[in-house]
Amino acid sequence: MTKKNSVLSLENVYKIYQMDGVSVKALNGVSLTIKEGEFVSVVGPSGSGKSTLMHIIGCLDIPTSGKVTLEHHQVSKLTERELAQIRNKKIGFVFQTFNLLARTSALENVSLPLVYNGTAESNIQEKAKEALEKVDLGDRLEHHPNQLSGGQQQRVAIARALVTDPAIILADEPTGNLDSKSGVEIMEIFKKLHQHGKTIVVVTHDQNIASQAQRIIKLKDGQITE
Amino acid sequence: MPIKQLIKVALKALQTNKSRSLLTALGVIIGVASVILLISVGSGLKGYVTNQMQDMGSNLIMVMPGDIDLDKIDPDAGGSGAMGSAFSSMSSSKLELDDIKEIEKSIPQIEDAAAMVMASSSVKYKGESKIAQVIGTTENYVNIRKSDFEKGSFFTKSEVNGGRKVAVLGYKVAEDLFGEENPLGEKVKLGEYRYQIIGVMEEKGGQGSMSPDDKIFVPITTAQRQFDQDNISLIFTQVRSSDEVSLTVPLVEEVLKRRLDEEDFTVLDQKEILSTVSNILDTLTIALGGIAAISLLVGGIGIMNIMLVSVTERTHEIGLRKALGATPEVILTQFLIEAIFLSVGGGITGIIIGSGGALLLSKFMPTTVTLWSVMLAFFVSATVGIVFGIAPARKASQLSPIEALRYE
Numbered sequence: 001m002t003k004k005n006s007v008l009s010l011e012n013v014y015k016i017y018q019m020d021g022v023s024v025k026a027l028n029g030v031s032l033t034i035k036e037g038e039f040v041s042v043v044g045p046s047g048s049g050k051s052t053l054m055h056i057i058g059c060l061d062i063p064t065s066g067k068v069t070l071e072h073h074q075v076s077k078l079t080e081r082e083l084a085q086i087r088n089k090k091i092g093f094v095f096q097t098f099n100l101l102a103r104t105s106a107l108e109n110v111s112l113p114l115v116y117n118g119t120a121e122s123n124i125q126e127k128a129k130e131a132l133e134k135v136d137l138g139d140r141l142e143h144h145p146n147q148l149s150g151g152q153q154q155r156v157a158i159a160r161a162l163v164t165d166p167a168i169i170l171a172d173e174p175t176g177n178l179d180s181k182s183g184v185e186i187m188e189i190f191k192k193l194h195q196h197g198k199t200i201v202v203v204t205h206d207q208n209i210a211s212q213a214q215r216i217i218k219l220k221d222g223q224i225t226e
Numbered sequence: 227m228p229i230k231q232l233i234k235v236a237l238k239a240l241q242t243n244k245s246r247s248l249l250t251a252l253g254v255i256i257g258v259a260s261v262i263l264l265i266s267v268g269s270g271l272k273g274y275v276t277n278q279m280q281d282m283g284s285n286l287i288m289v290m291p292g293d294i295d296l297d298k299i300d301p302d303a304g305g306s307g308a309m310g311s312a313f314s315s316m317s318s319s320k321l322e323l324d325d326i327k328e329i330e331k332s333i334p335q336i337e338d339a340a341a342m343v344m345a346s347s348s349v350k351y352k353g354e355s356k357i358a359q360v361i362g363t364t365e366n367y368v369n370i371r372k373s374d375f376e377k378g379s380f381f382t383k384s385e386v387n388g389g390r391k392v393a394v395l396g397y398k399v400a401e402d403l404f405g406e407e408n409p410l411g412e413k414v415k416l417g418e419y420r421y422q423i424i425g426v427m428e429e430k431g432g433q434g435s436m437s438p439d440d441k442i443f444v445p446i447t448t449a450q451r452q453f454d455q456d457n458i459s460l461i462f463t464q465v466r467s468s469d470e471v472s473l474t475v476p477l478v479e480e481v482l483k484r485r486l487d488e489e490d491f492t493v494l495d496q497k498e499i500l501s502t503v504s505n506i507l508d509t510l511t512i513a514l515g516g517i518a519a520i521s522l523l524v525g526g527i528g529i530m531n532i533m534l535v536s537v538t539e540r541t542h543e544i545g546l547r548k549a550l551g552a553t554p555e556v557i558l559t560q561f562l563i564e565a566i567f568l569s570v571g572g573g574i575t576g577i578i579i580g581s582g583g584a585l586l587l588s589k590f591m592p593t594t595v596t597l598w599s600v601m602l603a604f605f606v607s608a609t610v611g612i613v614f615g616i617a618p619a620r621k622a623s624q625l626s627p628i629e630a631l632r633y634e
Contacts, residue, residue: 060549060627081553088551099546099631103242115231116551160550 006069007167007199008057009033013066015052015222026052027063028222034168034201039194041202043210044219051172053219054203058093058170059086071167088117092161094171098153100145100160106132107141110160117164131159135189151182158189162198169193171202175209187212232556236563243536250532251572253525254610258576258603259583260518265599266584268511270592272504279500281430283371285468286496287336287475289329289461289482291321293492320486321458323446326364329463329481335474339463340367341446345453349442350415351403358399359441360416362449370464373438376400378410378425381445389447393421397429398439416442419452471495515599519606525572526610533565533618537625544622545630558623565615566608573607 015027055061068075110128135155175183343362584593
């Protein structure tokens, strides 16, 4: 692969937390590259630093040292405000607990990222509807989260992640709160998105889920083991 | 992010918590409504009293028996001391009709002077009967007090000099005794004596003892004889022009001092009374408004409290919004807009309720909704929203998205 196709690269990234005066190295010199169209899983036991890695990939946090590049943006040098804008345009989050706004329709939930990037009001509805149709929820536009099953809620969340056409879809234990049937459905959607050329990163502790990805990154004690 | 979208997001957030939003705004609603209502009562009272005073006529100087010091009428003493002595000294007055003649004659600035004696008496006509205040006065009373007539006219100088038993009824007295009937030429019984009615005054409005509608006017000579009052309760004099009022007051005092042994009278000019009364009522209005303003402040603290609780309760939501691309400024603005909407919305509702309440109350007492009280209440409530919204909004904007997302 040529360098042009790299969506995200981490070079020698450290993240060190101070806890009660003791330095904890959550990430201990991580380097990795994720290329356009890749389906990658990050797997590791709890305490391996996978949450911290996810925060850095998701531009929710910046490293203590090292270089993070997301589509030509030097993420490690950005302010909180710029990080928020990068998250909006380049990252599509899918969370374990779905994180939909309660008492708010599926359509409005999916619209939210578009509202924050100043998309023209006339386009918002149309784009949100399109995204929901992609996850087969075209008939649930006005449903509130409490009227949807867990699997359906997670599909709304995926639609929300898709709606801004981000560089990376970043999923954190996306099947963790779902029954196995719904879990399979969600993974099928990710596979389908991957076939359509989306770049997907799934963070999980579940080997079965991880093994469905194209490439597995194993993390232990803040370092990549393979 | 355009402000229009931000407002939409904030409104949506308020809408998803309808009852909480309503209860929070209630504090401001009550505060603003009570500020407007209480100030309207104070202003209404002031307007009413000022009107009554101006209705008395213009450029007036009044002479009352007894030594009254207006400065001593302060709210702390209840005003009873000075006012009480004023009323009790009316009966022991040493002022006489000749004093008025002397004032009129020797002071060129005085255009007209009328004397008054007052008494209470029963009035009877056929079956109807009531108690009314009888005012014995001279013919020029109507010139000074600028009175107009519904029917007939006032008594003349010769009727005063002759001590004739003629009476002019106040509007309400005529209405109570005669209803639709024409009272002119009819006779009413004042106490033991019959008086012929020669006029009915035009309606002046107002309530209680201040209103001339509930009075009966008879020649002063007749009244002095019937009610056995040699002395005079009150003198009204009218000065040629308003510039000469303050200059004339000491002249009147001088004339009376020469004629009476002791200084047992008080000369008041209308403006002085008006300014004293309106000072008292202004203080009252400010005090009422101040009390109401405290409830507005409490309403503001209520907003801050709820917004702070709301930030904690919605930590997870804030984390999500940040993950989806809301910058700290966007979160700050959203929460600030929510607080402002609560306070301004509450303010506008309060203005409507307060003004409506004042309108309802105006059926029972004078109220005036003043523009300044509405403006004040509105700007205070908006400021309350901003001031008390800033702390929670800052707290929300500074939350770390990672911590916030982890918060359950």
